[in-house]
Amino acid sequence: MSKGLIQFIIEEQRAAAPGATGDFTGLLSDIVVACKRIAHDVNKGALIGVLGSAGSENVQGETQKKLDIITNEIFIESTVWGGHLAAMASEEMDDIYKIPAQYPKGKYLVVFDPLDGSSNIDVNISVGTIFSILRAPEGVEDPTADDFLQPGVTQVCGGYVLYGPATMMVITTGHGVNGFTLDGDIGEFMLSHPNMTIPEDTLEFAINASNERFWEAPIQRYVDECVKGKTGPRGINFNMRWVASMVAEVHRILVRGGVFMYPKDTKDPTKAGKLRLLYEANPMSFIVEQAGGVSSTGYERIMDIKPSGLHQRVPVILGSKNEVNRIISYHKEA
Numbered sequence: 115m116s117k118g119l120i121q122f123i124i125e126e127q128r129a130a131a132p133g134a135t136g137d138f139t140g141l142l143s144d145i146v147v148a149c150k151r152i153a154h155d156v157n158k159g160a161l162i163g164v165l166g167s168a169g170s171e172n173v174q175g176e177t178q179k180k181l182d183i184i185t186n187e188i189f190i191e192s193t194v195w196g197g198h199l200a201a202m203a204s205e206e207m208d209d210i211y212k213i214p215a216q217y218p219k220g221k222y223l224v225v226f227d228p229l230d231g232s233s234n235i236d237v238n239i240s241v242g243t244i245f246s247i248l249r250a251p252e253g254v255e256d257p258t259a260d261d262f263l264q265p266g267v268t269q270v271c272g273g274y275v276l277y278g279p280a281t282m283m284v285i286t287t288g289h290g291v292n293g294f295t296l297d298g299d300i301g302e303f304m305l306s307h308p309n310m311t312i313p314e315d316t317l318e319f320a321i322n323a324s325n326e327r328f329w330e331a332p333i334q335r336y337v338d339e340c341v342k343g344k345t346g347p348r349g350i351n352f353n354m355r356w357v358a359s360m361v362a363e364v365h366r367i368l369v370r371g372g373v374f375m376y377p378k379d380t381k382d383p384t385k386a387g388k389l390r391l392l393y394e395a396n397p398m399s400f401i402v403e404q405a406g407g408v409s410s411t412g413y414e415r416i417m418d419i420k421p422s423g424l425h426q427r428v429p430v431i432l433g434s435k436n437e438v439n440r441i442i443s444y445h446k447e448a
Protein backbone atom coordinates (compact mmCIF):
# COMPACT_ATOMS: atom_id res chain seq x y z
CA MET A 115 0.00 0.00 0.00
CA SER A 116 1.31 3.46 -0.77
CA LYS A 117 2.21 5.84 2.01
CA GLY A 118 0.41 9.01 3.08
CA LEU A 119 2.29 12.33 2.99
CA ILE A 120 2.37 12.91 6.74
CA GLN A 121 3.61 9.38 7.50
CA PHE A 122 6.27 9.90 4.85
CA ILE A 123 7.39 13.21 6.38
CA ILE A 124 7.43 11.86 9.95
CA GLU A 125 9.60 8.94 8.83
CA GLU A 126 11.88 11.25 6.86
CA GLN A 127 12.22 13.54 9.91
CA ARG A 128 12.95 10.59 12.22
CA ALA A 129 15.82 9.56 9.97
CA ALA A 130 17.21 13.03 9.22
CA ALA A 131 16.49 14.98 12.42
CA PRO A 132 15.99 12.53 15.31
CA GLY A 133 15.58 15.33 17.89
CA ALA A 134 12.83 17.08 15.93
CA THR A 135 9.94 18.44 18.01
CA GLY A 136 7.22 17.64 15.48
CA ASP A 137 6.66 21.34 14.86
CA PHE A 138 7.59 21.10 11.20
CA THR A 139 5.30 18.11 10.65
CA GLY A 140 2.52 20.00 12.41
CA LEU A 141 2.97 22.99 10.13
CA LEU A 142 3.06 20.82 7.05
CA SER A 143 -0.18 19.07 8.02
CA ASP A 144 -1.86 22.46 8.38
CA ILE A 145 -0.59 23.39 4.91
CA VAL A 146 -1.96 20.08 3.59
CA VAL A 147 -5.39 20.99 4.99
CA ALA A 148 -5.15 24.44 3.37
CA CYS A 149 -4.36 22.89 0.00
CA LYS A 150 -7.17 20.34 0.24
CA ARG A 151 -9.60 23.19 0.93
CA ILE A 152 -8.17 25.17 -2.00
CA ALA A 153 -8.47 22.07 -4.22
CA HIS A 154 -12.12 21.85 -3.23
CA ASP A 155 -12.87 25.45 -4.24
CA VAL A 156 -10.83 25.25 -7.44
CA ASN A 157 -12.66 22.03 -8.40
CA LYS A 158 -16.14 23.40 -7.71
CA GLY A 159 -15.36 26.65 -9.59
CA ALA A 160 -18.45 28.20 -11.14
CA LEU A 161 -20.75 25.96 -9.07
CA ILE A 162 -19.87 27.89 -5.93
CA GLY A 163 -19.47 31.28 -7.63
CA VAL A 164 -15.73 31.68 -7.06
CA LEU A 165 -14.61 32.44 -10.64
CA GLY A 166 -14.00 35.91 -12.08
CA SER A 167 -12.30 39.09 -11.02
CA ALA A 168 -12.43 40.53 -7.52
CA GLY A 169 -12.11 44.04 -8.94
CA SER A 170 -9.09 44.80 -6.73
CA GLU A 171 -5.33 44.97 -7.27
CA ASN A 172 -2.52 43.38 -5.27
CA VAL A 173 0.61 45.25 -4.15
CA GLN A 174 2.18 44.58 -7.53
CA GLY A 175 -0.65 46.31 -9.39
CA GLU A 176 -2.05 43.04 -10.75
CA THR A 177 -5.80 42.54 -10.90
CA GLN A 178 -6.85 40.01 -8.30
CA LYS A 179 -9.21 37.17 -9.05
CA LYS A 180 -11.86 36.25 -6.48
CA LEU A 181 -9.97 33.01 -5.96
CA ASP A 182 -6.67 34.84 -5.32
CA ILE A 183 -8.31 36.41 -2.29
CA ILE A 184 -10.31 33.36 -1.16
CA THR A 185 -7.31 31.02 -1.36
CA ASN A 186 -5.12 33.52 0.49
CA GLU A 187 -7.68 33.55 3.32
CA ILE A 188 -7.94 29.75 3.33
CA PHE A 189 -4.15 29.44 3.63
CA ILE A 190 -4.02 31.86 6.56
CA GLU A 191 -7.04 30.35 8.34
CA SER A 192 -5.68 26.82 8.07
CA THR A 193 -2.19 27.62 9.37
CA VAL A 194 -2.52 30.61 11.72
CA TRP A 195 -3.84 28.72 14.77
CA GLY A 196 -1.35 25.86 14.95
CA GLY A 197 1.38 27.48 17.03
CA HIS A 198 4.09 26.64 14.49
CA LEU A 199 4.42 30.03 12.80
CA ALA A 200 6.05 33.30 13.82
CA ALA A 201 4.60 35.15 10.79
CA MET A 202 3.62 34.69 7.15
CA ALA A 203 4.01 36.53 3.86
CA SER A 204 2.03 36.09 0.67
CA GLU A 205 2.12 37.32 -2.89
CA GLU A 206 -1.38 38.66 -2.32
CA MET A 207 -0.62 40.80 0.77
CA ASP A 208 1.35 44.06 0.80
CA ASP A 209 2.96 43.45 4.20
CA ILE A 210 3.79 40.42 6.29
CA TYR A 211 0.98 38.82 8.27
CA LYS A 212 1.59 38.76 12.01
CA ILE A 213 0.10 35.98 14.12
CA PRO A 214 -2.79 37.50 16.14
CA ALA A 215 -2.28 37.58 19.92
CA GLN A 216 -4.87 34.87 20.67
CA TYR A 217 -2.70 32.18 19.03
CA PRO A 218 0.61 30.71 20.21
CA LYS A 219 3.63 31.51 18.08
CA GLY A 220 6.20 29.12 16.67
CA LYS A 221 9.62 29.18 15.08
CA TYR A 222 8.76 29.01 11.39
CA LEU A 223 7.97 31.54 8.69
CA VAL A 224 5.91 30.55 5.68
CA VAL A 225 5.80 32.45 2.40
CA PHE A 226 3.30 31.46 -0.26
CA ASP A 227 1.57 32.17 -3.52
CA PRO A 228 -1.90 30.80 -2.76
CA LEU A 229 -3.05 30.54 -6.40
CA ASP A 230 -0.29 30.74 -8.94
CA GLY A 231 -1.24 31.03 -12.60
CA SER A 232 -4.60 32.48 -11.66
CA SER A 233 -5.04 33.97 -15.15
CA ASN A 234 -5.91 30.35 -16.03
CA ILE A 235 -8.62 29.86 -13.48
CA ASP A 236 -11.60 31.14 -15.47
CA VAL A 237 -10.67 28.96 -18.45
CA ASN A 238 -10.34 25.78 -16.37
CA ILE A 239 -6.62 25.26 -16.94
CA SER A 240 -4.27 24.01 -14.21
CA VAL A 241 -3.28 26.36 -11.38
CA GLY A 242 -1.26 25.76 -8.25
CA THR A 243 -0.18 26.80 -4.76
CA ILE A 244 3.52 27.40 -4.04
CA PHE A 245 5.04 27.62 -0.55
CA SER A 246 8.38 27.94 1.16
CA ILE A 247 9.14 27.35 4.84
CA LEU A 248 11.92 29.29 6.56
CA ARG A 249 13.12 29.47 10.14
CA ALA A 250 12.54 32.73 11.99
CA PRO A 251 15.95 34.10 12.97
CA GLU A 252 17.15 32.83 16.38
CA GLY A 253 15.55 34.74 19.25
CA VAL A 254 13.10 36.67 17.04
CA GLU A 255 9.56 36.29 18.37
CA ASP A 256 7.94 39.10 16.49
CA PRO A 257 9.43 39.02 12.98
CA THR A 258 9.51 41.99 10.63
CA ALA A 259 9.68 41.90 6.84
CA ASP A 260 13.49 41.94 7.05
CA ASP A 261 13.45 38.57 8.78
CA PHE A 262 11.92 37.06 5.62
CA LEU A 263 14.75 38.30 3.41
CA GLN A 264 16.75 35.08 3.56
CA PRO A 265 18.43 33.53 0.54
CA GLY A 266 16.78 30.40 -0.88
CA VAL A 267 19.56 28.14 0.44
CA THR A 268 18.17 28.61 3.98
CA GLN A 269 14.76 27.12 3.11
CA VAL A 270 13.60 24.26 5.32
CA CYS A 271 11.02 23.09 2.81
CA GLY A 272 9.81 24.04 -0.65
CA GLY A 273 6.59 22.72 -2.11
CA TYR A 274 3.80 23.16 -4.57
CA VAL A 275 0.34 21.76 -5.14
CA LEU A 276 -0.86 21.32 -8.70
CA TYR A 277 -4.63 21.50 -9.19
CA GLY A 278 -4.71 19.61 -12.48
CA PRO A 279 -6.57 16.54 -13.74
CA ALA A 280 -5.30 15.12 -10.42
CA THR A 281 -4.34 17.23 -7.40
CA MET A 282 -0.71 16.63 -6.47
CA MET A 283 1.63 17.91 -3.79
CA VAL A 284 5.36 17.87 -4.55
CA ILE A 285 7.79 18.75 -1.78
CA THR A 286 11.40 18.76 -0.73
CA THR A 287 12.96 19.17 2.69
CA GLY A 288 16.45 18.89 1.21
CA HIS A 289 16.45 15.10 0.90
CA GLY A 290 15.24 14.71 -2.67
CA VAL A 291 11.83 15.41 -4.15
CA ASN A 292 8.67 13.38 -3.66
CA GLY A 293 5.24 13.68 -5.24
CA PHE A 294 1.91 12.76 -3.64
CA THR A 295 -1.45 12.44 -5.38
CA LEU A 296 -4.63 13.42 -3.56
CA ASP A 297 -6.94 10.43 -3.23
CA GLY A 298 -10.27 12.20 -2.88
CA ASP A 299 -12.00 9.05 -1.58
CA ILE A 300 -9.84 8.90 1.53
CA GLY A 301 -8.90 12.59 1.63
CA GLU A 302 -5.14 11.92 1.77
CA PHE A 303 -2.15 12.79 -0.36
CA MET A 304 -0.55 9.40 -1.16
CA LEU A 305 3.04 8.88 -2.27
CA SER A 306 2.79 8.33 -6.03
CA HIS A 307 6.04 9.81 -7.39
CA PRO A 308 8.95 8.84 -5.11
CA ASN A 309 12.38 10.37 -5.76
CA MET A 310 11.53 12.58 -8.70
CA THR A 311 14.50 13.42 -10.89
CA ILE A 312 14.76 15.72 -13.88
CA PRO A 313 16.37 14.19 -16.97
CA GLU A 314 19.67 16.00 -17.68
CA ASP A 315 18.91 16.48 -21.36
CA THR A 316 15.77 17.69 -23.05
CA LEU A 317 14.37 18.81 -26.37
CA GLU A 318 11.51 20.82 -24.87
CA PHE A 319 11.47 24.46 -23.76
CA ALA A 320 8.83 26.80 -22.29
CA ILE A 321 8.79 30.57 -22.67
CA ASN A 322 6.20 33.24 -23.43
CA ALA A 323 7.39 33.95 -26.96
CA SER A 324 5.28 37.09 -27.28
CA ASN A 325 7.98 38.83 -25.22
CA GLU A 326 10.77 37.94 -27.64
CA ARG A 327 11.57 41.54 -28.64
CA PHE A 328 12.17 42.41 -24.97
CA TRP A 329 14.59 39.55 -24.19
CA GLU A 330 18.32 39.90 -23.78
CA ALA A 331 20.64 38.55 -26.49
CA PRO A 332 21.55 35.22 -24.77
CA ILE A 333 17.87 34.19 -24.49
CA GLN A 334 17.13 35.33 -28.03
CA ARG A 335 20.07 33.24 -29.20
CA TYR A 336 19.02 30.13 -27.25
CA VAL A 337 15.38 30.21 -28.38
CA ASP A 338 16.35 31.05 -31.95
CA GLU A 339 18.64 28.01 -32.06
CA CYS A 340 15.86 25.78 -30.69
CA VAL A 341 13.33 27.12 -33.18
CA LYS A 342 15.71 26.59 -36.14
CA GLY A 343 15.74 22.91 -35.15
CA LYS A 344 17.34 20.37 -37.45
CA THR A 345 18.49 22.99 -39.94
CA GLY A 346 20.00 25.29 -37.26
CA PRO A 347 23.25 25.16 -35.26
CA ARG A 348 21.89 22.53 -32.83
CA GLY A 349 21.01 20.17 -35.69
CA ILE A 350 17.99 18.74 -33.85
CA ASN A 351 14.30 19.62 -33.52
CA PHE A 352 12.88 21.08 -30.30
CA ASN A 353 9.32 21.21 -29.01
CA MET A 354 7.69 24.10 -27.14
CA ARG A 355 5.02 24.37 -24.41
CA TRP A 356 3.60 27.37 -22.51
CA VAL A 357 0.82 26.81 -19.96
CA ALA A 358 1.26 30.19 -18.21
CA SER A 359 1.04 28.29 -14.91
CA MET A 360 4.48 27.94 -13.39
CA VAL A 361 3.38 25.02 -11.23
CA ALA A 362 2.17 23.03 -14.25
CA GLU A 363 5.33 23.97 -16.11
CA VAL A 364 7.69 22.87 -13.31
CA HIS A 365 5.70 19.70 -12.79
CA ARG A 366 6.03 18.78 -16.47
CA ILE A 367 9.78 19.34 -16.21
CA LEU A 368 10.02 17.14 -13.10
CA VAL A 369 8.20 14.36 -14.90
CA ARG A 370 9.74 14.44 -18.38
CA GLY A 371 12.42 17.13 -18.41
CA GLY A 372 12.49 20.52 -20.10
CA VAL A 373 13.54 24.11 -19.64
CA PHE A 374 11.32 26.88 -18.24
CA MET A 375 12.26 30.51 -18.79
CA TYR A 376 10.76 33.74 -17.54
CA PRO A 377 13.90 35.74 -18.26
CA LYS A 378 14.91 39.30 -17.66
CA ASP A 379 13.28 41.57 -20.24
CA THR A 380 12.98 45.25 -21.01
CA LYS A 381 9.17 45.32 -21.11
CA ASP A 382 9.00 47.15 -17.80
CA PRO A 383 12.46 48.46 -16.90
CA THR A 384 11.46 48.79 -13.22
CA LYS A 385 11.07 44.99 -12.95
CA ALA A 386 13.92 42.48 -13.11
CA GLY A 387 11.56 39.75 -14.31
CA LYS A 388 7.99 38.65 -13.75
CA LEU A 389 8.28 35.98 -11.11
CA ARG A 390 8.76 36.64 -7.43
CA LEU A 391 11.90 35.48 -5.67
CA LEU A 392 10.35 34.54 -2.32
CA TYR A 393 7.01 33.06 -3.35
CA GLU A 394 7.84 31.42 -6.66
CA ALA A 395 11.51 31.33 -7.67
CA ASN A 396 13.04 30.09 -4.40
CA PRO A 397 10.72 27.18 -3.57
CA MET A 398 10.72 26.03 -7.21
CA SER A 399 14.52 26.33 -7.38
CA PHE A 400 14.85 24.24 -4.21
CA ILE A 401 12.69 21.51 -5.75
CA VAL A 402 14.43 21.66 -9.12
CA GLU A 403 17.94 21.48 -7.62
CA GLN A 404 16.92 18.64 -5.32
CA ALA A 405 15.68 16.78 -8.39
CA GLY A 406 19.04 17.19 -10.10
CA GLY A 407 18.15 20.21 -12.23
CA VAL A 408 19.61 23.72 -12.33
CA SER A 409 17.95 27.06 -11.54
CA SER A 410 19.54 30.39 -12.41
CA THR A 411 18.81 33.95 -13.43
CA GLY A 412 21.25 33.38 -16.30
CA TYR A 413 23.87 35.25 -14.28
CA GLU A 414 23.67 33.64 -10.83
CA ARG A 415 22.15 30.76 -8.88
CA ILE A 416 18.69 31.87 -7.74
CA MET A 417 18.98 30.32 -4.26
CA ASP A 418 22.13 32.37 -3.55
CA ILE A 419 20.40 35.73 -4.02
CA LYS A 420 20.06 37.77 -0.82
CA PRO A 421 16.54 39.19 -1.18
CA SER A 422 16.20 42.97 -0.98
CA GLY A 423 12.42 43.10 -0.67
CA LEU A 424 9.42 40.90 0.06
CA HIS A 425 7.98 41.20 -3.44
CA GLN A 426 11.28 41.30 -5.34
CA ARG A 427 11.18 39.84 -8.85
CA VAL A 428 13.90 37.83 -10.55
CA PRO A 429 14.58 36.30 -13.94
CA VAL A 430 14.02 32.52 -13.80
CA ILE A 431 15.64 29.88 -15.99
CA LEU A 432 15.26 26.35 -14.64
CA GLY A 433 15.08 22.71 -15.58
CA SER A 434 17.22 20.05 -17.24
CA LYS A 435 20.84 20.49 -16.20
CA ASN A 436 22.65 20.41 -19.52
CA GLU A 437 20.25 22.79 -21.26
CA VAL A 438 20.16 25.33 -18.39
CA ASN A 439 23.96 25.21 -18.19
CA ARG A 440 24.09 25.93 -21.91
CA ILE A 441 21.86 29.00 -21.41
CA ILE A 442 24.11 30.15 -18.54
CA SER A 443 27.14 29.77 -20.82
CA TYR A 444 25.42 31.95 -23.45
CA HIS A 445 25.05 34.64 -20.75
CA LYS A 446 28.75 34.35 -19.91
CA GLU A 447 29.77 34.58 -23.56
CA ALA A 448 27.64 37.69 -24.01
Ligand code: AHM
Nearest residue numbers: 229230231232233322358359360361
Ligand atom coordinates in the same frame (compact mmCIF):
# COMPACT_ATOMS: atom_id res chain seq x y z
P1 AHM B 1 0.66 34.99 -10.97
O1 AHM B 1 1.35 34.67 -9.68
O2 AHM B 1 0.06 36.36 -10.96
O3 AHM B 1 -0.31 33.94 -11.37
O4 AHM B 1 1.80 35.08 -12.09
C1 AHM B 1 2.73 34.05 -12.23
C2 AHM B 1 2.46 33.27 -13.49
C3 AHM B 1 3.28 32.02 -13.60
O5 AHM B 1 2.60 30.91 -13.09
C4 AHM B 1 3.46 31.88 -15.09
O6 AHM B 1 4.65 31.20 -15.40
C5 AHM B 1 3.50 33.31 -15.57
O7 AHM B 1 2.84 34.07 -14.59
C6 AHM B 1 2.80 33.48 -16.89
O8 AHM B 1 2.99 34.78 -17.31
P2 AHM B 1 2.46 35.33 -18.73
O9 AHM B 1 1.01 35.59 -18.53
O10 AHM B 1 3.27 36.57 -18.96
O11 AHM B 1 2.70 34.29 -19.77
Ligand code: MG
Nearest residue numbers: 227230231394
Ligand atom coordinates in the same frame (compact mmCIF):
# COMPACT_ATOMS: atom_id res chain seq x y z
MG1 MG C 1 2.29 33.61 -8.70
